[in-house]
Amino acid sequence: MAITRLGVNNISNSTIANITALPAAISTGSLVKISTTTVSSAVSSVAFDGLFSSTYDKYLISIVEMKISSSQEVKYRHNQGGSAISTSNYKRAAQVYDSNNASNNNADNASDYANMMGVSQMGNNVNYGFNANIFINDPLSTVGFCSSFGQSAAYNSSDHMQLANFSNMLTANINTPTSGITIFPSSGNINTGVFKLYGVL
Numbered sequence: 001m002a003i004t005r006l007g008v009n010n011i012s013n014s015t016i017a018n019i020t021a022l023p024a025a026i027s028t029g030s031l032v033k034i035s036t037t038t039v040s041s042a043v044s045s046v047a048f049d050g051l052f053s054s055t056y057d058k059y060l061i062s063i064v065e066m067k068i069s070s071s072q073e074v075k076y077r078h079n080q081g082g083s084a085i086s087t088s089n090y091k092r093a094a095q096v097y098d099s100n101n102a103s104n105n106n107a108d109n110a111s112d113y114a115n116m117m118g119v120s121q122m123g124n125n126v127n128y129g130f131n132a133n134i135f136i137n138d139p140l141s142t143v144g145f146c147s148s149f150g151q152s153a154a155y156n157s158s159d160h161m162q163l164a165n166f167s168n169m170l171t172a173n174i175n176t177p178t179s180g181i182t183i184f185p186s187s188g189n190i191n192t193g194v195f196k197l198y199g200v201l
Contacts, residue, residue, distance in 0.1 A: 049180030056199035065129030066193030128155030
């Protein structure tokens with residue numbers, strides 16, 4: 001007599017092997033690339049602006065191997081109406097893990113920028129880049145404030161590797177849509193890097 005092995009909820013192995021697609025009602029999620037900026041010569045900042053639409057209510061900005069001209073902190077600002085907001089209305093927090101077991105957590109209740117890393121500056125060693133993912137929540141909403149969050153990995157100026165989980169909110173001009181994001185170092189330039197904007201389904 002043949003023996004059929006049963007798995008979870010009495011689904012046989014042979015049944016699972018024959019599954020080629022999920023039912024239409026099950027959403028798997030996906031990323032849709034909207035724009036890419038590749039930096040190969042020095043620029044002061046990189047911005048994605050005017051690209052948000054009602055198609056998506058969440059966006060992802062991926063920063064790949066960004067290198068800067070000097071040891072500085074890497075930041076970003078939310079744009080409104082095409083301009084980066086630089087008033088002291090950002091609430092920001094970064095929980096940081098350091099390869100030297102140092103405490104580099106970084107937070108402020110009235111900052112003029114959104115944060116992606118700890119209190120240590122990013123090193124400008126040509127062998128190490130800055131990598132990060134920034135999620136922007138419902139940027140075109142006209143209710144309340146726009147928030148963003150993400151994770152970064154950096155080689156800092158203290159010769160340590162640093163992993164940061166960060167969260168930011170711009171509390172200027174309530175009920176105003178966010179038109180974009182501008183990424184920049186505290187001073188100096190972005191020398192190289194790849195920056196990608198995705199819509200999140």
